[in-house]
Amino acid sequence: xxxxxxxxxxxxxxxxxxxxxxxxxxxxxxxxxxxxxxxxxxxxxxxxxxxxxxxxxxxxxxxxxxxxxxxxxxxxxxxxxxxxxxxxxxxxxxxxxxxxxxxxxxxxxxxxxxxxxxxxxxxxxxxxxxxxxxxxxxxxxxxxxxxxxxxxxxxxxxxxxxxxxxxxxxxxxxxxxxxxxxxxxxxx
Amino acid sequence: xxxxxxxxxxxxxxxxxxxxxxxxxxxxxxxxxxxxxxxxxxxxxxxxxxxxxxxxxxxxxxxxxxxxxxxxxxxxxxxxxxxxxxxxxxxxxxxxxxxxxxxxxxxxxxxxxxxxxxxxxxxxxxxxxxxxxxxxxxxxxxxxxxxxxxxxxxxxxxxxxxxxxxxxxxxxxxxxxxxxxxxxxxxxxxxxxxxxxxxxxxxxxxxxxxxxxxxxxxxxxxxxxxxxxxxxxxxxxxxxxxxxxxxxxxxxxxxxxxxxxxx
Numbered sequence: 001x002x003x004x005x006x007x008x009x010x011x012x013x014x015x016x017x018x019x020x021x022x023x024x025x026x027x028x029x030x031x032x033x034x035x036x037x038x039x040x041x042x043x044x045x046x047x048x049x050x051x052x053x054x055x056x057x058x059x060x061x062x063x064x065x066x067x068x069x070x071x072x073x074x075x076x077x078x079x080x081x082x083x084x085x086x087x088x089x090x091x092x093x094x095x096x097x098x099x100x101x102x103x104x105x106x107x108x109x110x111x112x113x114x115x116x117x118x119x120x121x122x123x124x125x126x127x128x129x130x131x132x133x134x135x136x137x138x139x140x141x142x143x144x145x146x147x148x149x150x151x152x153x154x155x156x157x158x159x160x161x162x163x164x165x166x167x168x169x170x171x172x173x174x175x176x177x178x179x180x181x182x183x184x185x186x187x188x
Numbered sequence: 189x190x191x192x193x194x195x196x197x198x199x200x201x202x203x204x205x206x207x208x209x210x211x212x213x214x215x216x217x218x219x220x221x222x223x224x225x226x227x228x229x230x231x232x233x234x235x236x237x238x239x240x241x242x243x244x245x246x247x248x249x250x251x252x253x254x255x256x257x258x259x260x261x262x263x264x265x266x267x268x269x270x271x272x273x274x275x276x277x278x279x280x281x282x283x284x285x286x287x288x289x290x291x292x293x294x295x296x297x298x299x300x301x302x303x304x305x306x307x308x309x310x311x312x313x314x315x316x317x318x319x320x321x322x323x324x325x326x327x328x329x330x331x332x333x334x335x336x337x338x339x340x341x342x343x344x345x346x347x348x349x350x351x352x353x354x355x356x357x358x359x360x361x362x363x364x365x366x367x368x369x370x371x372x373x374x375x376x377x378x379x380x381x382x383x384x385x386x387x388x389x390x391x392x393x394x395x396x397x398x399x400x401x402x403x404x405x406x407x408x409x410x411x412x413x414x415x416x417x418x419x420x421x422x423x424x425x426x427x428x429x430x431x432x433x434x435x436x437x438x439x440x441x442x443x444x445x446x447x448x449x450x451x
Contacts, residue, residue: 051349063352071350077343082222084343085399092340111398127344137350 004028005067005135005165006050010059013042013049018057020045025184027135027165032157034168034176037186043169044074046186047139070133074140074169076124084112086123095130101152117144122153129156139169154179194420201317202309203419206429208320209373210385210415212327214407216369217386219331219338219362221394228265229370229386231276233379234283235261236371237304241290244299251319251375257283258367266360307378307430310423319372326365334362339400378430384437385411392441414440 004026012021020042027033035043048054050061051071063069070093086108090097097108104126107119115123125141142150157166157179170176176183193199220228236254243253261279268275291301303311337358340347348355366386373382389407397403418436422429 051346053346053349069350071344071346073344073346077345079222079224079342081394082342083394083397083399083403084339088339088400089343092336092343109398 002029003064004062005064006167007062008046008049008059009062011046011049011061012057012059013045013054014057015045015054019054020186021057022059023184023186024059025182027167029134029165030162031182032166032168032180034170034180034183035186036170036173036176036183038171041186043171043186044139047137047169050137067134068132069135069137070128070131071137072124072128072139072141074143076120078113078120080113082113086110086112086115089123090127090130093127093131093133095127097130100126100130101156103149103152118146118149121145122149125153126156134163135165135167137167137169140171141168142170142172142175150175190424193423199310199423201314202312205312205317205320205376206309206415206419207412208317208324209369209376210411211408212320212324213369213373213382213385214389214411215327215331215404216366218390218394218404218407219335220366220386221390222338222342225276226387226391227276227280228366230379230383231279231283232258232261232367232370233374233382234287235279236283236367236374237301237379238283238286238290239371240304240375241287241301244296245290245294251315251371254371254375255368258371259364262360262363262367265363266356304374304379305430306428307376307381307433309377309419309429309433312376316372316376320376323369323372326368330361330365334358334365338362377433378428381430381433384434388437388441389414392444395445396447410440410444411437 006027008023008025010022010024012018014020023046025033035046037043045054049056050063086104087097089112090100090108100108104123107115107123112120112123121141121144125138128136128138141153145153154175157168168176168180217229220226235257239253239255239257240250241253243250243256265275287301287304291298341355341358370382370386373385377385389411390403393403393406393410397406414436415433418429418433421427421436422432425432
């Protein structure tokens with residue numbers, strides 16, 4: 001079995017005080033692993049432990065060296081009044097524009113600060129999935145999305161690459177069950 | 189009016205100096221606006237003015253004092269590590285107080301302070317042109333490498349942290365570049381003109397541009413056009429260059445900013 005890209009080992013994370021944990025899981029190439037739980041269960045806090053947004057009280061996080069990581073935030077950054085087109089956003093992550101879903105094509109020439117919340121979320125998800133990242137982390141990717149777009153995202157996750165791992169964070173149990181290989185349950 | 193004055197060989201070096209600044213500084217301004225640090229230019233410009241005055245008082249050429257103050261300001265900002273404009277307000281107030289106190293207590297300091305207020309582009313020489321050329325070369329060399337990273341940091345704030353990488357080097361290089369640009373511009377065109385070159389062109393063009401690349405082109409085009417008009421107008425009307433450049437930038441920028449229709 002190949003070495004995991006990412007491993008959380010008995011991680012207890014939080015801010016001023018622990019919020020979640022201890023939690024252990026591994027994400028290996030070719031896998032889609034989901035962190036699932038209701039709002040307030042500490043999913044995003046756990047993700048913050050990886051980026052430094054939250055504090056690790058105990059345990060450790062092992063990340064394989066020299067892997068490319070792409071991360072879609074639960075609340076993606078979209079600064080008002082900054083002129084960036086959808087095409088330019090995809091260029092930032094190196095996302096493949098040719099392989100992009102057809103529904104994205106009309107959005108590419110538009111400024112991202114003029115897209116709807118669901119359109120922008122879809123673009124952000126493809127910016128991560130369409131990149132050459134080894135590990136893609138998606139935090140609540142279906143937020144604000146129409147049902148048809150959620151089905152498109154599910155099919156994108158299903159057409160996975162053997163060398164790519166995906167860590168999915170979601171509170172939508174049905175979506176998680178459809179697209180993931182393993183589910184790590186977090187209790188509130 | 190004597191149009192031939194505008195083309196007098198005496199003004200070639202100042203014209204080239206200003207043209208280089210007008211073509212490069214607003215590009216940095218676009219990234220300053222991207223980072224929501226637009227007050228940086230005014231804070232650093234005022235700090236460099238204080239550096240120029242203090243430098244003169246202790247026997248250092250004003251440009252050396254200004255560059256030293258600009259580097260110090262960039263270092264403090266990097267150490268402070270907080271986004272937003274708070275730290276630049278501190279630079280602004282501290283620089284203003286030091287510059288005026290230095291000017292009030294020395295004839296030389298007063299001369300330098302006055303020059304920084306008016307913007308004496310027409311009295312700049314080869315040393316200023318060399319500094320502007322070095323700045324243009326640094327921007328041409330570094331900005332294409334920094335651009336994608338600066339955009340990623342703004343639109344994907346967790347990108348570097350998720351990769352286990354630190355972004356402080358990127359921020360320090362950019363801050364030093366901005367500090368250098370503002371110091372050099374303030375010495376040639378005045379403090380407010382330096383601020384206006386950083387702030388106004390991107391402010392005017394961002395609302396109507398369809399994308400980042402177009403916004404950069406329009407920003408640069410607007411700044412260069414406003415500069416050429418200001419250069420001629422200040423000579424023909426026998427006015428100090430700094431305020432004329434600011435007025436010209438306002439004339440070019442305000443109508444554009446008010447017509448907020450994307451292309």
